[in-house]
Amino acid sequence: MPSLTIEPLVRPSLGYTPERRPQVQSRSVPAAADFVGSTKLAGAPVSFSRNEVIYSENRPADYVYKVISGSVRICKVLNDGRRRIEAFYLPGDVFGIEMDDAHHFSAEAIAHSTIVVVKRSALMSLANADADVARRLWTFTARELRRMQDRVLLLTKTAQERVASFLLDLAKRLAADEEIEVPMPRQDIADYLGLTIETISRTLTQLETQAAIALPSSRRIVLCNRNALSRLDA
């Protein structure tokens, strides 16, 4: 049970300040993926403050991560400065596994978060020794693939459809019944769904007008009428 040394933790400034618009999606990131944070591999939990970079694009992918508390965005800034968010990770989710040796996206803490960090090499040798672990890794990747496929479908839909799907997915992942505690700011949602912050805001207002949701505060959303939302989630 090695206590891990965490050296690629770039603690400096937030790399960039949230700029423009992105992409979205969020299917179930599976509990099944418990190879990180299992007793065998448990690493030390590390805290990250709001907007802190966990790892950067193109840096060596030497560690694998699991969210204990808080939330994480995986993102990339394009040539022209537009930011895209590829995925959000919530408590229980594992992220940062790459087949490549380098990360293809950056990871940042959305709010103050605690993350368990495990050496990739440790996980890999475990997989080499244990076919079951190897299989779970494959299953994990396949599940992420499915999520991306859903995301691709989502991104050619209308703003209402994207937002509705996003809310339903978020509720599911947070195991929220009626009221969602939205973990990320509007700009992140916009950059995830490939819309602007103004469109997110207006769409939420529309959904409220249609009585599909209620907005007690900007970070709280009540799903009053799941059917109405599901109908949009073609």
Added chain:
Amino acid sequence: MPSLTIEPLVRPSLGYTPERRPQVQSRSVPAAADFVGSTKLAGAPVSFSRNEVIYSENRPADYVYKVISGSVRICKVLNDGRRRIEAFYLPGDVFGIEMDDAHHFSAEAIAHSTIVVVKRSALMSLANADADVARRLWTFTARELRRMQDRVLLLTKTAQERVASFLLDLAKRLAADEEIEVPMPRQDIADYLGLTIETISRTLTQLETQAAIALPSSRRIVLCNRNALSRLDA
């Protein structure tokens, strides 16, 4: 070396007639994935005629496929009748591997195609016996995941950017130098890139006007100026 019985081959009509607009992307579908069509598993090649269904959404995923000649589209028709194309497969590409027991998309031959079909169970038992095969399967899935990630990025870009990326990708996958023999009709490209057929056509015309490409015929596209295209492929 079992010669495979191919029973889920729905040969009837084309299921649906190409309707509306879709999605796009296309990264390298790796030669590395040679577990299908290897001597060990070689199945009988089967021919499919234009628009013939190879498998349908929600049907049991009992086989895995490899394109020998021709080309294949993986697609889905949404509630509202809009069609989305998730991926194209070209000679050498493997498709139809699912972790689930059912296919999540349909597969159709774009033109007359020959396809090698292998029993999924055979592939799986090979993977269980041989860790290297298992690893290659994982790598294969990871590569598809990367392609989908790229696709997600693509889908929030402009029409010109999407078409330019599509052409560059197609050229790469076809190992085409200058002139591409486009294997699919405009409607398929539209449904893949999440644009309309009119927009595809207009965008190609624009690119021709900008001297980035030439259009000797609708199924032939010459990449006159890759730099101009790459510049668009942010």
Added chain:
DNA sequence: CGACCATTTGATATGGATCAAGCGATGTGG
């Protein structure tokens, strides 16, 4: 030659982006 289908081109409509304020909550300093 004529029918059919795929593609292109044209005219117009529209969803979401962009530009620009306003508003409410939180925090700081006086």
Added chain:
DNA sequence: CCACATCGCTTGATCCATATCAAATGGTCG
């Protein structure tokens, strides 16, 4: 404890890229 600055969000006005509707053109096959 209150005035003010800041930040994240909402709302309004206008613009533009792409969709939609419609028609012309071109290519293929019997």
